[in-house]
Amino acid sequence: MRRLQIDGPLLGGLLLICGLGLFVLYSAVGESNRLLVNQVVRLGIAFVGMLVVAQMSPDFLRRWTPWGYAAGLILLVLVLTSGEVSQGARRWLDIGIRFQPSEAMKLGVPMMAAWFLHERQMPPRLGQLLVIAALIVVPTLLIARQPDLGTALLIAASGILVLILAGMSFRLIAGMGVLTIPGAFMLWHFMKDYQKQRVLTLLDPDSDPLGAGYNIIQSKIAIGSGGLFGKGWTNGSQAHLEFLPERDTDFIFAVLGEEFGLLGVLTLLTLYMFVIGRGLYIAVQAHDTYSRLLAGSISLTFLVYVFVNTAMVTGLIPVVGVPLPLVSFGGTSMVTLMAGFGILMAIHAHRKLLPH
């Protein structure tokens, strides 16, 4: 029997993040053992999933990529036609098991983009880029229609990251940057009122302290009042007296900042950077284009998650519903994330199977 394909440093980093995360979560859910066990079970499942994926070969993944992508697209269409409505959005599909197809596409889109570029000469040419753009835009729009703008943007980002890593010319990147300006206006036009409100609130949170600005104000108070060393575990008054909304999910970073201070948040950010660094190292070491691009995209997308959440909680960007990876309460995104790390481990395990 072959040795288990596990990357020690990556696993260690992930375990440390999850461990610290559980501490914070225990405090954030009001010291509820039931909810903590709940999260531990989820993490366990996600780790098992990661280890299963880690045992696959990158070639196997690559071969199945187009089929997986196609299935994902079909499921996204199904969601829009017959998905379950929850909190005003259709995100869930119940086919025996209840899941969000958009989660699968978080991996499906970068995999498809990497698959398309695998056999081709780098850097990609304009025609190829347009094909990939279409592969990215279609699922993005489908998800945006649910509506789930946060996930749609993250999925688009993961695809674009593949293009950037593939060596897309800087002129095109700059052009894309310029295009974001009219794009932003188009986006504004398509945004729901609550989404527009989030942007406006970011610009001036004090204008509506009890309404839309409340989250950002309370989150900043929580983090700021934590100071260098924090108020101590489970002693965060902002979190425990319910001033901080969504403290166990999107705003859990503020709980960390309040109870463990700057020391705590820097520790977590360092762990994240270690994991991302290890992922990029694996990408650089990868033996083929597909593995390389996919590993790079997964690592950098993880960074995007971390940045978007922490920047949102500290009031740098508008509130978009992005959880803090591996720390926020909830299981849907965790499985996808860990599957991604499983892919990294698989890629790393196969790095030397072909001669350089």
Next chain:
Amino acid sequence: MSLLSPIKDHHRERQLFLGRVILTSVVALLLLGLVVARLIQLQVVEHELFAEKSQGNRVRIEAVPPIRGLIFDRKGRAIAENLPAYQLELIPEQVTDIDDTLGRLASLGLIEAADIPRFKELSRSGPRFQPVTLRVRLTDKEIANFAVQRPRFPGVDFQSRLVRHYPDGPLVAHAVGYVGALSSEDLKRVEPARYAGTAHTGKTGVESTFESDLHGYAGYRHLITNAQGRRIPSDSSELLDALPADQVPSPGANVFLSLDLDLQRIAARALEGRRGAVVAMDPWTGEVLALVSAPSFNPNLFAVGMTTQQYGELQNNPDRPLFNRALRGAYPPGSTIKPMLALAALETGATDLSRRSFCRGFFMLPNSTHRYRDWKPEGHGSMDLHDAITQSCDVYFYEISGDIGINNMHDYLGRFGLGRRAGIDIGGEHAGLVPSTEWKRTAFRNRDDQRWYDGETVIASIGQGYMLATPLQLAAAAAALATRGTRYQPHLVAAVEDGVSGQRRIIQPQRLPDVEVRNPAHWDAVLEGMHDVMQGARGTARAVGMGAPYKMAGKSGTAQVISIAQDEEYDEEEIEERQRDHALFIAFAPFDKPRIAVAVIVENGSSGSSVAAPIAKALMDHHLGYGTEIAQ
């Protein structure tokens, strides 16, 4: 590079990828650096600001009202106390069906059906955990009634709070006053921090003038609250550790009155069913022993709060129970001023002890045919000053009035305190009026009215005409007669006991300028006359003074009621009753070492000596230890 199948250049591709990874890593580090910079800004640079905001977020300061000081009578009996009263409250978040709950409370008779919409609105508007008060004061029966039904009313309960209570309510209402709900006017006046958490303040009487002593100082405590403002039990967490210290409220000072509840009760019973006033004081200190105005009202109604209808009934009662006759009732003093005028006459030489005049029952001014009548139509016969006092001969005083002159009357009556506020420590007094030529010049606009007429001096000599005095002023004047001119400012509060230290501040008697005389023998003449009013063979009040175990002095008075205009709505019998003369009496006792001076006024009582004098006598009896047991 082949057109059909481009051969991948693995080395170049790897270099390109490495370059892109380095580039994106730099961007990644910049982004994370941005977050770290933001964290440093929040947690280090602006830490103090946010720490303060976090503190302000969770700590709510709640005022703890002080306990109002008690009021006691001179024998230590409670006149004003604080009793726990039960109020019915509803906590919206604990009530499942508010309509049903309120409906059933109404059917139990605990609330009015008409109030249901209001309560629904109240329970919707505030925080869900904030109790809504449904009833302020439950009766024992209602409490018992509800206690049985309580399991059927989740979220409804009664709560105890302290309410001002006057055990002998109407008996002391006009002296002690009452507390009432703090009005917006009051709030402008008071120090907000002191009154935080307080809903009541003294409105009249001692409760009002000694408000700053009685009220005390509010304290406060820090409450940990969550985002909804709900209080977090203090034992639940370490969050309490960093709280500033609480401030315990300082209870108000206890106030000890010179008032004697027994005397109050005697006076109130004697005036029952009548309109009138009684004031008694210790002539050597100015301590007010009794201050009663009848009819009275129940001050507890103000403390608990009354309906508009109840207040309207008090306001519109023709007997005006809210009117403080003892302080504000300005009556013609009638013959009660005769002893003082006698002194004035002796001092000014308008008469002497040997002068006699013959009373035919009337008096006429020279060059006039107008007859100024004596109260005794057939006349008193030959009178000297002593007789004129004891028998209250009007003609004698008519005859010497011109020689005394209105301005000397004004001067001497003023020395006894008439015509100016006595300065009692609860305020609200009427100044009364003793006319003078100067007064008349300024009081009237019409030239003719500004002139002083001789006839006006004549009627002034028997306390009629313009002259007005309050029962309090008459009591103070009686006290000045008792002490032969030594005067003290009347006061109700004898001592104030600090609520915290328990230290007693004794209110020292305030001496007023003496009634100075050139010849002390004049006092003897006047006081002997008053003595014989009670004990003389022909004294007007001999029936009252007869057989008493102590000697007393007194003077009756009867004042004509001039205006009945405001009584038009009454039937004839009623009008007749209200046209009767007011009965007045002043007295002091014991004669040799006076310990009590009294003034009594019974509106439309007809006769000072037979209606008012017995009331004065009853008070003196009790105060000097000759009274009968008083039923409570």
